[in-house]
Amino acid sequence: MRKIYIFDTTLRDGEQSPGVNLNTDEKIKIGLQLERLGVDRIEAGFPAASSGDLASVNAVAKAVRNATIVGLSRSREQDIDAVREALKDAEDPCIHIFLATSPIHRKYKLRMDKQQVLDNAEAAIRYAKKYFSKIEFSAEDAARTEIEFLTEVTQMAVDNGVSVVNIPDTVGYKTPSEFGEIFKTLKANVQGIDNIQLSAHCHDDLGMATANALAAILNGADQIEGTINGIGERAGNTSLEEVAMALETRNDFYKAKTTLNLKEIARTSRLVSKLTGMPVPGNKAIVGANAFAHESGIHQDGMLKEKSTYEIMSPGTIGLRESKLVLGKHSGRHAFREKLIDLGYEMETEQLNVAFKKFKDLADRKKTVTDDDLLAMVEDKLVQIPEVFQLDKIQLTYGNQSTPEATVSIISKQGKTLEGTSEGNGSVDAIYKALDTLTDEKVELVDYAIKSVSQGKDALGEVHVVMRQQQITVTGRGVSTDILEASALAYLNAVNRVIDKREKGHGGSRDNMSLV
Ligand SMILES: [Zn+2]
Numbered sequence: 001m002r003k004i005y006i007f008d009t010t011l012r013d014g015e016q017s018p019g020v021n022l023n024t025d026e027k028i029k030i031g032l033q034l035e036r037l038g039v040d041r042i043e044a045g046f047p048a049a050s051s052g053d054l055a056s057v058n059a060v061a062k063a064v065r066n067a068t069i070v071g072l073s074r075s076r077e078q079d080i081d082a083v084r085e086a087l088k089d090a091e092d093p094c095i096h097i098f099l100a101t102s103p104i105h106r107k108y109k110l111r112m113d114k115q116q117v118l119d120n121a122e123a124a125i126r127y128a129k130k131y132f133s134k135i136e137f138s139a140e141d142a143a144r145t146e147i148e149f150l151t152e153v154t155q156m157a158v159d160n161g162v163s164v165v166n167i168p169d170t171v172g173y174k175t176p177s178e179f180g181e182i183f184k185t186l187k188a189n190v191q192g193i194d195n196i197q198l199s200a201h202c203h204d205d206l207g208m209a210t211a212n213a214l215a216a217i218l219n220g221a222d223q224i225e226g227t228i229n230g231i232g233e234r235a236g237n238t239s240l241e242e243v244a245m246a247l248e249t250r251n252d253f254y255k256a257k258t259t260l261n262l263k264e265i266a267r268t269s270r271l272v273s274k275l276t277g278m279p280v281p282g283n284k285a286i287v288g289a290n291a292f293a294h295e296s297g298i299h300q301d302g303m304l305k306e307k308s309t310y311e312i313m314s315p316g317t318i319g320l321r322e323s324k325l326v327l328g329k330h331s332g333r334h335a336f337r338e339k340l341i342d343l344g345y346e347m348e349t350e351q352l353n354v355a356f357k358k359f360k361d362l363a364d365r366k367k368t369v370t371d372d373d374l375l376a377m378v379e380d381k382l383v384q385i386p387e388v389f390q391l392d393k394i395q396l397t398y399g400n401q402s403t404p405e406a407t408v409s410i411i412s413k414q415g416k417t418l419e420g421t422s423e424g425n426g427s428v429d430a431i432y433k434a435l436d437t438l439t440d441e442k443v444e445l446v447d448y449a450i451k452s453v454s455q456g457k458d459a460l461g462e463v464h465v466v467m468r469q470q471q472i473t474v475t476g477r478g479v480s481t482d483i484l485e486a487s488a489l490a491y492l493n494a495v496n497r498v499i500d501k502r503e504k505g506h507g508g509s510r511d512n513m514s515l516v
Contacts (some may be wrong), residue, residue: 002256004247005223006240007199008034009043010272011060012072013237014227016515017278019446019466021473023385023500024056026275031060033271034228035067037264039240041223043096046072046515047086048079052504054086061090068092070136072515075099075124084131094134094163097124098516101153102141114149118156125160136164138201138516143169143178147185154190164197164223168516169212172205172235180215187220199223201516202238204230209238210285214246217256228272229280229287241265241286241318249313265318267344274379277464277475279449286318327374329363343371345378365458365481372454376462376479385500388413389439389492394485398427406430408488410438428487435488439495444468450483463490472501 011027014020022030027044034042042064047054061069069090071083075097087093099110099121106112112120121137128135137157142150150167157165167182174182179202187193200216200223202209213224226238244258244265251257269287273280282290292315302309327339333356340347340355347355358377363369392409404427409419420437424430432445447466452459461483465476476494480486 004217004221004243004256004258005040005197005199006038006244006258006260007041007043007070007223007225008039008227008240009201009225009237010034010227010231012043012045013225013233013515014231014272014276015045016233017231017236017276018233019473019475020231020276020278021475021501022056022275023497023504024052024059025385027056027060028063030272030275031064033264033268035064036261037268038259038261039067040259041068041070041094043070043072043225045086047082048073054082057083057086058089061087061093065091068094068134070094070096072096072098073124073128075120077124077127080124080128080131092134093132094136095128095132096136096138096166097121097128098138098140098166098168099124100140101150102144103146104144105141114152118153121153122156122160125157125162129161134164135162136166136199137162138166138168140168140516141170142167143174143182144171147182150182151186151189154186154193158190158192158196162196164199166199166201166223166225166516167216167221168201168225169203169209170201170516172203172209174202174208174212176208176211176215179212180219183216183219183221197222199225200238201225203232204235204237207235209236210242210246213238213243214254217243217247217254228268229278229284231272231276231278239285239287241269245286245313245318248317262317263319266320270375271379274477277466277477279451279464286313292320327359327363327369328367329360331363331369339371339374340378343375343378362460362481366460367458368456370454373460376453376460385493385496386413388496388499391485391488391492392417394431394488396427396430396484404430406434408434408438410435410492427484431484431488432491435491435495439492441495441498442469443495443498445491446473448487450486453479461486463487465490465494467491467494467498469498469502472498474498474501 015022044060045053045057047057057071071086073079073083073095083095139153154165198221200213200221202212224243226240230236230239244260247254247257280287282288336356390411392411395407398404403423405423407421409417411417418438420434422430422433424433446468449464451462453462460479463478463486467474474494474497476490478486478489
């Protein structure tokens with residue numbers, strides 16, 4: 001069976017999504033989960049963007065051992081040197097060099113003619129060749145490049161010994177048949193093309209990223225680049241889970257397969273959504289909450305008689321649990337531990353004790369604790385950021401005829417209890433104003449979203465906030481049985497992240513950084 005290589009760029013292209021700014025710990029967590037998912041290559045970042053980016057790529061390269069780690073680079077020596085530095089500890093390093101080739105980019109961005117583009121790219125590949133045995137070359141905006149010139153550029157890259165030539169539809173412009181035709185033409189006209197891999201990198205501006213990637217596969221692409229949940233700039237990138245499941249479900253048609261561990265798809269999707277703060281729409285293919293829900297009466301009737309009447313994939317394939325075994329306040333430590341192992345979390349005794357205590361508190365406030373509740377609770381502490389401020393108490397007066405007033409107390413890193421009172425337009429506003437006076441951080445709330453983790457009136461509430469302080473944008477998350485407490489927790493979580501980012505100098509702006 002023909003193998004399709006999966007190149008994940010959640011940590012690079014995905015991280016360029018507006019409002020997303022992952023810290024090093026979060027990148028490592030996602031990198032390790034991508035390794036479990038079995039992706040072949042992980043693009044960990046763009047080391048030349050900032051010293052923080054370089055350090056993150058280096059940390060991911062150290063942590064992940066069973067995937068090729070890729071660093072992005074423009075066609076210039078300083079960038080290539082930054083990737084060398086970032087990947088010096090990688091088990092299997094690869095450099096990804098790009099240069100734009102389309103007429104519009106040549107004219108307005110690069111101010112280079114065709115020959116200059118060829119010469120610059122060749123010089124970069126030759127320089128990188130001294131240090132890397134694996135090189136991927138991307139012709140940025142390849143999809144809008146004259147096919148004759150793209151063939152020439154690809155020939156140059158092949159002649160210079162790259163391992164992969166990537167064809168990006170940088171602006172998400174092509175239709176599947178047009179995009180497929182590019183691969184067919186390169187396959188037919190570039191000498192030695194069978195010695196390298198051809199790769200497709202698509203954007204979803206017209207909703208065709210997955211269709212274009214699949215068309216590329218049908219026409220000879222060996223590798224698909226994309227992200228988990230399809231996150232990325234603008235409308236995002238190809239969703240890797242969609243490509244993997246299309247190849248799996250329609251194997252009869254595509255006759256090609258990935259070697260992904262499909263059962264890790266649901267978990268990877270959830271983790272990426274949590275850490276990036278980007279919710280997955282309910283109707284999103286494969287990983288949306290409704291993707292396997294059959295609501296209508298006719299469908300339900302059919303499903304009960306025979307699943308395949310309406311179900312082309314089984315939720316178990318992507319690791320969604322069908323059993324909804326619940327825990328309650330009488331569940332013991334053993335049952336709790338077994339359940340966590342079942343959900344994929346093996347914990348040290350100390351961590352387990354902390355989690356068990358949280359579970360007991362939760363079970364006191366909520367009749368049944370579902371898998372989703374447990375995951376929300378465990379993943380809450382997945383990434384530790386220094387807690388400069390911790391929530392202590394909230395007291396609130398609210399009436400629909402009066403102005404809400406909140407009294408909030410928090411505990412500082414030095415163990416001091418700070419208390420403040422404020423009025424607001426609503427309860428959340430009152431709490432946030434009170435917190436502002438206590439933390440003394442000038443922050444702007446950019447976005448606030450609330451959703452329930454599970455079903456039922458006593459469901460856990462999960463609040464996501466996006467917060468900005470000058471160049472730094474962060475997301476914060478809080479989970480509680482009470483939405484006002486969850487709101488306060490999310491706010492403090494975000495403030496702690498702002499402080500962490502500022503102190504680590506990760507707030508660098510990446511404006512005007514044109515990328516593949
Ligand atoms: Zn891209």
